[in-house]
Amino acid sequence: MYGAYGWGSAIVIFQIVCIVHAIRNRNSSWIWIILFFPFIGSIIYLATEVRGVGRGGRKLAGQLVDVVQPSRKLDALRAKLEHAPTVNNRLALAEECVRHKLYDEALQLYETSGAHRDDPEVLKQRAIVQLEMGKHADAKATLQRLFDVQPRERTPAMRLLYARIIEAHGDMDATLEAYEAARPGAIGDEVRCRFAGALDKAGRRDEANAIYTRIVKESAQADGRYRRENREWIQTAKAKLDKKEAS
Numbered sequence: 001m002y003g004a005y006g007w008g009s010a011i012v013i014f015q016i017v018c019i020v021h022a023i024r025n026r027n028s029s030w031i032w033i034i035l036f037f038p039f040i041g042s043i044i045y046l047a048t049e050v051r052g053v054g055r056g057g058r059k060l061a062g063q064l065v066d067v068v069q070p071s072r073k074l075d076a077l078r079a080k081l082e083h084a085p086t087v088n089n090r091l092a093l094a095e096e097c098v099r100h101k102l103y104d105e106a107l108q109l110y111e112t113s114g115a116h117r118d119d120p121e122v123l124k125q126r127a128i129v130q131l132e133m134g135k136h137a138d139a140k141a142t143l144q145r146l147f148d149v150q151p152r153e154r155t156p157a158m159r160l161l162y163a164r165i166i167e168a169h170g171d172m173d174a175t176l177e178a179y180e181a182a183r184p185g186a187i188g189d190e191v192r193c194r195f196a197g198a199l200d201k202a203g204r205r206d207e208a209n210a211i212y213t214r215i216v217k218e219s220a221q222a223d224g225r226y227r228r229e230n231r232e233w234i235q236t237a238k239a240k241l242d243k244k245e246a247s
Contacts, residue, residue, distance in 0.1 A: 189233035
């Protein structure tokens with residue numbers, strides 16, 4: 001029925017209709033999606049804004065908006081906090097700032113969260129931000145505060161974070177001890193890979209290479225999901241072993 005030219009014209013007309021609808025309904029953020037993704041963007045706009053077809057369409061639409069306008073959610077959360085300066089809005093903005101690596105802004109938000117400053121989740125996020133900013137002493141103090149306030153929060157993930165903070169201080173014996181303590185109950189290859197890296201720095205290369213070898217060997221037997229979730233650490237282990245072979 002339609003040749004290539006006919007389909008192209010139909011898509012352009014479809015785009016124009018969606019753009020006009022978006023302008024009339026003050027959905028300007030959609031215009032870029034419709035322009036950058038001529039067919040699928042228009043389909044999702046139609047499904048989400050015109051027919052309201054549900055959560056899946058809205059989620060996919062939101063992901064497309066994030067591709068075209070990465071700071072859209074950040075700007076919206078800033079505006080929301082300015083309009084309603086609640087603790088929940090402050091913490092939501094701080095979390096989004098971390099995602100964008102805006103650590104100064106995130107830390108300020110966490111440190112001005114009032115009575116929630118000692119909330120375990122806030123303390124966790126503050127310690128992560130402080131580590132990323134190179135504030136190693138502050139990160140250690142924050143994590144120690146977390147353990148004092150809520151001893152049950154000494155989880156494998158928090159023990160790993162603590163080991164990373166100790167490693168940043170440069171005390172190798174304490175670092176190895178902290179990574180050893182982080183290993184029980186840990187899920188995934190990050191702890192093993194970071195521990196191997198610390199062993200390598202300490203000159204214990206045979207032990208480090210043995211861990212890297214186990215990571216690579218076990219990853220070959222793991223399912224696809226595990227390999228995807230641990231891709232960074234598996235690749236690091238392979239790179240370390242390749243470097244050893246090349247030397």
